[in-house]
Amino acid sequence: MGIMENPKNGYDAAVIGTGLGGCACGALLAKAGLKTLILEKNEKIGGSCSYYEKEGFKVDIGTHMFTRGNYGPIGEVQRRLGIPRRIQFAQVSDLALLTGAGYSLILPKEAYRYPAFYYQLYRQLDVPLKDFIAVSKLFYDLVMMPDSEIEKWDERPVDEFVAKYVGKNLRLLGYLGGILGLFFVIPFWEASAGEAIWSYKRMFGERTLSYPRGGASRIPSVFLEAAQGLGADLLTGSRVTRIRVENGQVQGVEIEGGTFFPARAVVSTTSLRDSVFHLVGEQHFPELYREKVRKLKKSIIAFQVKIGLDKKLFKAGALFGARIRDKNFDPKKVTLEEVKKGYQEIMEGKIPQVTMVYCPVPSNFDPALAPPGKQLITACTAGPTTDVDLQDPPEKWLDELVDTLDELIPGLKKHMIWCDRFDTKFIANWIGKEFGPAISTAQTVDQVGKNRPLIRTPIRGLYFAGDGAGGRGVGTELATQSGIECSEMVASDLRFGLLG
Numbered sequence: 001m002g003i004m005e006n007p008k009n010g011y012d013a014a015v016i017g018t019g020l021g022g023c024a025c026g027a028l029l030a031k032a033g034l035k036t037l038i039l040e041k042n043e044k045i046g047g048s049c050s051y052y053e054k055e056g057f058k059v060d061i062g063t064h065m066f067t068r069g070n071y072g073p074i075g076e077v078q079r080r081l082g083i084p085r086r087i088q089f090a091q092v093s094d095l096a097l098l099t100g101a102g103y104s105l106i107l108p109k110e111a112y113r114y115p116a117f118y119y120q121l122y123r124q125l126d127v128p129l130k131d132f133i134a135v136s137k138l139f140y141d142l143v144m145m146p147d148s149e150i151e152k153w154d155e156r157p158v159d160e161f162v163a164k165y166v167g168k169n170l171r172l173l174g175y176l177g178g179i180l181g182l183f184f185v186i187p188f189w190e191a192s193a194g195e196a197i198w199s200y201k202r203m204f205g206e207r208t209l210s211y212p213r214g215g216a217s218r219i220p221s222v223f224l225e226a227a228q229g230l231g232a233d234l235l236t237g238s239r240v241t242r243i244r245v246e247n248g249q250v251q252g253v254e255i256e257g258g259t260f261f262p263a264r265a266v267v268s269t270t271s272l273r274d275s276v277f278h279l280v281g282e283q284h285f286p287e288l289y290r291e292k293v294r295k296l297k298k299s300i301i302a303f304q305v306k307i308g309l310d311k312k313l314f315k316a317g318a319l320f321g322a323r324i325r326d327k328n329f330d331p332k333k334v335t336l337e338e339v340k341k342g343y344q345e346i347m348e349g350k351i352p353q354v355t356m357v358y359c360p361v362p363s364n365f366d367p368a369l370a371p372p373g374k375q376l377i378t379a380c381t382a383g384p385t386t387d388v389d390l391q392d393p394p395e396k397w398l399d400e401l402v403d404t405l406d407e408l409i410p411g412l413k414k415h416m417i418w419c420d421r422f423d424t425k426f427i428a429n430w431i432g433k434e435f436g437p438a439i440s441t442a443q444t445v446d447q448v449g450k451n452r453p454l455i456r457t458p459i460r461g462l463y464f465a466g467d468g469a470g471g472r473g474v475g476t477e478l479a480t481q482s483g484i485e486c487s488e489m490v491a492s493d494l495r496f497g498l499l500g
């Protein structure tokens, strides 16, 4: 039987979710000639990479930068779809400003400015002469380490990798570890060094930190347009309430309202816990598998604000900043223990002493995202997932975020036209993943590389993709890579007659 023939007059594949994982997978399944249905619970597509419009601004739902542009899996999906570089990734000369707590450093786009960047970095971090060569070796290894070596670091944490170079200098360990662990939204002493080195090697080696023209939502839009052009059906406002399984074989999906869509393969891109315990039902999985899914660790999440400014106040592409509330605290003397304490405060639902902000400025990459002369700011600060009771109310976290931004971008409050504030419950509801983590299967030492949950499941015809299973790299690219891998598996399993 060919893959286009469908015994039950249903779909070859149903894909749940239109985040980057679902869109990449759905489009590539359609490209492989499969009759594909893509289902999204929200009225709008895109998951974390969705958007809304306000007073002439096009605003991202998430807070995003992209580490690999078209050089990574997002480019690969377009190549496979026969639409190379339909998405354009933009860069600006000052890619990011790292500022606050006594530091101010510009990450440049151009390679010729790197020596000055490293000079400033060493100077501001106060790297002692005795550590100079070791720190230089760390940066060299970060870009030059062969992938076979990197894999050996998968099961070891970022702090162990940094300590190999800076040894007992706990201050340098705190700063360099913080930078390397940044992308994974978990403490760096839990994050996999292999995953960090792999990601930084590509971002610095390819010099591809960027942002798409048209906003983050341009990516799912292009993928889904291609999918529909290849015959895939897309249903928005359609929450899947059940993945039907009989005798260890997927039958299809049921949406709110009761409509059932038969499908020979089902790809779920919500979290593994949601898929196993809420959509399929745990009784269909072997006990060992259930236990593994139950114990999976998730990342933390963020409080977010989106701000429209009446003029361009900030020059760089993004701001990575910090504000210390206790004015007697000397950031140059920070120790690893204090960094750990800050993380512990977040985990207990308390606003930490040091507020860290991550703030891409989309209109600096694409001025069309704001009305002429105006500026769009998107920013977030780390917060606990929604299973943690907040000790400080959400409004206070958001006030703290805005106050921090106002200190780091002078004049911000004065030039604000509007400010939309989103607590952690908002993003949790939007992406629909239990407790709303930024990365549903966190990239801890025991959850990456060969220990990452597999895309294939014990149920015939059921696959997990997105940031929960498979893939490698940073958030959006991890999810896209997983979508690519999943599409290959589904197409091959159907072709070899392995599914019903």
Ligand SMILES: Cc1cc2nc3c(=O)[nH]c(=O)nc-3n(C[C@H](O)[C@H](O)[C@H](O)COP(=O)(O)OP(=O)(O)OC[C@H]3O[C@@H](n4cnc5c(N)ncnc54)[C@H](O)[C@@H]3O)c2cc1C
Residues within 6 Å of the ligand: 016, 017, 018, 019, 020, 021, 022, 039, 040, 041, 042, 045, 046, 047, 048, 049, 062, 063, 064, 065, 066, 067, 238, 239, 240, 241, 269, 270, 301, 302, 304, 380, 427, 430, 431, 432, 433, 437, 438, 439, 440, 465, 466, 467, 468, 474, 475, 476, 477, 479
């Ligand atoms: C605040 C924030 C900042 C981030 N910053 C970055 C960054 O700078 N760079 C980066 O690369 N990554 C970043 N990430 C991480 C990145 O956004 C995610 O890891 C990635 O986009 C997840 O993609 P996904 O395909 O797994 O699914 P998601 O984007 O999470 O989408 C899942 C989709 O599935 C849908 N869905 C869920 N359940 C159902 C159901 N039952 N029926 C139908 N549809 C359903 C949801 O509505 C949603 O559209 C950030 C994330 C957040 C939240």
